[in-house]
Amino acid sequence: MGIIAFLVIGLVAGLIARAIMPGNQSMGLIATTLLGIAGSFVGGFVGSLFSSDGRMFDLHPTGLLFSVLGALVVLFLVGLAGRGRRVHV
Numbered sequence: 760m761g762i763i764a765f766l767v768i769g770l771v772a773g774l775i776a777r778a779i780m781p782g783n784q785s786m787g788l789i790a791t792t793l794l795g796i797a798g799s800f801v802g803g804f805v806g807s808l809f810s811s812d813g814r815m816f817d818l819h820p821t822g823l824l825f826s827v828l829g830a831l832v833v834l835f836l837v838g839l840a841g842r843g844r845r846v847h848v
Contacts, residue, residue, distance in 0.1 A: 769795030772823055776830035784834065798830025805829065 770788065773795030777784050786794070802825030 765796070765799075766792060768823060768826060769793070769799060771795065772798050772826035772830050775823075775827045776834055779827070780831060780834045780838075782838065794830050794833060795826055797833050798828070799826040800829065801832055802826050802829030 770792045773791035773793075776794065776798060777786075777791060805828070806825050
């Protein structure tokens with residue numbers, strides 16, 4: 760997969776994940792693209808759990824569906840980590 764296609768799928772997956780996840784995620788296009796790319800790798804790991812080739816810990820990007828699911832997991836974990844750091848004014 761070319762780097763441009765990887766970035767475009769990352770951006771689309773990040774945008775879809777942000778649209779599905781409730782709440783305010785204040786991030787720009789670069790952060791959204793990085794979210795989609797991270798989601799692609801998380802989705803690749805989850806997808807490898809269901810494959811029978813025996814290569815569970817290989818990092819590889821996946822298609823759009825698993826990329827969106829992985830990005831949702833990453834958003835959820837970031838949301839959990841960020842709850843304790845809110846500043847009340």
